[in-house]
Amino acid sequence: MPRKILLDCDPGHDDAVAMVLAHGDPRVEVVGVTTVGGNQTLEKVTRNALAVATAIGMTEAPIAAGCGRPLVRTPELAAQVHGESGLGGVVLPEPVVALDPRHGVQLIIDTIMAADPGEITLVPTGPLTNIALAARLEPRIVERVREVVLMGGGQHIGNVTPVAEFNVHTDPEAAHVVFNEPWPITMVGLDLTHQALATPEVVADLGAVPGPVTDLLLSIIGFYASAYRDVRGFAAPPLHDPCAVAYCIDPSIVAAEPVPLDVELGGHLTTGMTVADFRRPAPEGCHTKVATVLDAGAFWAAVKGALVRLQNPSTTRAGEPR
Template sequence: MAEKIVLDCDPGHDDAIALLLAHGDPGIELLAVTTVVGNQTLAKVTRNALSVATMAGITGVPFAAGADRPLLREIEVAADIHGESGLDGPELPEPAFGVVGAHAVDLIVETVLAHEPGTVTLVPTGGLTNIALAARRAPEIVERVKRVVLMGGGVGVGNRTAVAEFNIAIDPEAADIVFSAGWEVVMVGLDLTHQAVAGPEVREAIRAVGTGPARFVDELLDFFAGTYRDVQGFDAPPVHDPCAVAHVIDPTVVRAVPVPLVVETTGRYTTGMTVADLRGPAPEGCRTYAARELDHGRFWDLVVGALTRIGDPTVAAPVAAPVAAPVVASEQPA
């Protein structure tokens, strides 16, 4: 049976690919897409998500805008990696539909409560503000969610700082809430996603699909490759966020092991660090996991397969749910 997910994202080049993978793989039932400030402002990443959905023909899935700022800290974006739009590089179509009237946090809660316990997985690929707010707003969802599979953090590696990954660093307080809530958390961090590089053979396979969405991904990777080369010195770009979706599709492609994990929120040099206790076997009942090993070839086969299935869709029709005129919600729920 397909895994039911809510994708919480901040597109973002790799978020866009994660959305396409979730849409195009038969192992995923995409219940909802929510957006959060992160790679760019909430207005920009929400528009990007709607544009990608329009390009890929994603219909019947509600989209909702969420938190426009971290819980406590100032907004930080990643224009150095993703550009001023958040999706610099390809030409983006105008969105064919808008967001639903509900705030993303409310949509997350409503979606979890509308399905049987243990059937909905939350897949956040940006900062964890929406997920933390949902857990605090409706604590009853914690025992109903199947698991949280997030892209963020890392075991002993950072990119925003020496030890902190961007998604965790921009809202460490939210990350602390999510990691300590008591539900099962799978951290797909940098030590895993840095294995998911889009080298020449990957680019060739994507171009060979020959469709509009595949050309869009190739253009995304052109820009992404340039910024990762210039800013972080990579020969080929690591494509982080689809790794979280791939773990949900097939845990043998993105393999995770139980590891006690906590988030540092007060360290002078270590705020945002995901601290993994590797001193011995995880204690019985450990509910936090770290992804450590990627099957590179099978991972990219999933992405290319999803692009092939998407085909060359026409412009997406509006979703079935009523849509609101504003692209973003202006206030976070209490």
């Protein structure tokens, strides 16, 4: 049976690739998508989620708009990386997927409470505002979630500040709530995602799969690569968010180890820092893990496999003939 995941995202170029991977790989099933203000405004990222879902044929999972701003802080955007639309440089179809009328936080709660305990994995790839509010509004979801696999943070590096990553830095109070709930958490942070580089060789290999979804993916990576080169100084862009999905697909792709985690809220220079305590041994019952090593070959093979499946309408998501 595929692992059931609920994506909480702010598309965003790498969020869009995460949607492609999640919908195209039969080892996971997307049971819902919620959006959160982050890379761009809530209105823009929600439209992007609906348009990407339309482009890749993700028509069954409900999509709902969540929180448009952090719990406490002034909203931050990442237009310098993702453009004014949130998916700069990408031509998207008009959405034909309808927006679910529920608030995204309510969709998260409804989905978890309607499923069996341990059935739903939450995969947040944006600021953690929706996840924190869901845990506060309906505390029973914490013991029912299988795991929270989040893209955010970093055990040694940041990208907004020297020590803080964008998703956590945008809403550190929400991240503090999420990290301190007792559900199992795996943090897929920058130290891991910087190993998922879309090099020219990787892009050429993906481009060998003909079809419209590949065209979409290449346009996503093309703009993103240019922005990352200009803004961050990377020769090849790291695709952060699909790494969290890859962990759900096959944990052997992303090695993780138990490490106590918390979030700095009050530091003058360190607000939003995810503090990972690598002293050994980790305490018994440690509920947080940190992703450390990516099997890059297996990761890109999974992305390519998703492309192949999404572009062959004569096959099911499991790759079996109809």
